[in-house]
Amino acid sequence: MNHKQLAQKAMEAKKNALPPYSNFHVGSALLTKAGKVYLGGNIETPSYSLTVCAERTAIFKAITEGEREFTAIAIASDSPDYCPPCGACRQVIKDLCGDIDVVMINGKKEIKVFKISELLPFAFGDEDLKK
Ligand code: THU
Numbered sequence: 001m002n003h004k005q006l007a008q009k010a011m012e013a014k015k016n017a018l019p020p021y022s023n024f025h026v027g028s029a030l031l032t033k034a035g036k037v038y039l040g041g042n043i044e045t046p047s048y049s050l051t052v053c054a055e056r057t058a059i060f061k062a063i064t065e066g067e068r069e070f071t072a073i074a075i076a077s078d079s080p081d082y083c084p085p086c087g088a089c090r091q092v093i094k095d096l097c098g099d100i101d102v103v104m105i106n107g108k109k110e111i112k113v114f115k116i117s118e119l120l121p122f123a124f125g126d127e128d129l130k131k
Contacts, residue, residue, distance in 0.1 A: 001031060001035060003072065003101065003103045003111055003113055004109075006029050006037065006073075007029070007103050007104075008105075009029035009039060009074065010076035010103075010105065011027060012029075012039070013028055013029055013054065013076070014027035014041060014054075014078070015027075017041030018043045019042050019044045021046075021048060024079075025077060025078055026041065026042040026054035027054055027075075027076045027077075028041070028057065028058040028073060028075050029074045030072075030097070031071050031072045031073070032062065032070055033069035034069075036067070038059075039058055040055065040057030040058025040060075041054050042054045053086060053088070055092070055093065058073065059092060069098075070098065070100050071101065072100050072101040073093060073100060073101075074104070074105065075102070075104050075105075078107075083104060085119065087120075090116065090119050091124075094120050095125065099117045100116055101115060102116055102119060
């Protein structure tokens with residue numbers, strides 16, 4: 001699956017997002033090394049601060065299904081612009097997925113791709129715990 005196809009899956013994942021407070025629907029699609037795709041949407045509850053972003057939903061689903069190796073994660077919203085991952089999700093992507101590609105898609109269906117190491121330089125990680 002290429003980046004554009006993965007981004008399309010992220011678009012589709014938006015339909016099961018549950019953001020009744022912000023009304024900002026986000027979808028995410030996480031690609032494993034073996035080619036399987038896990039979808040996620042953002043979930044908001046009346047305790048606003050317990051919100052979980054679409055990216056973390058997809059990652060936690062995949063991890064709890066036993067997946068450990070990933071190649072890319074795509075993120076889509078209804079905004080005409082790209083939807084960059086929040087800081088918390090950047091850390092979780094780095095920690096649980098490794099240096100994968102982060103694919104963003106805008107309203108014109110154009111994509112932008114970064115490595116997570118570009119989006120989160122000089123990050124804290126597993127290696128720092130061993131020093
Ligand atoms: N959100 C995501 O799901 N992913 C992002 O990359 C950015 C923000 C969600 C969290 C919240 O439900 C809504 O978008 C508005 O911040």
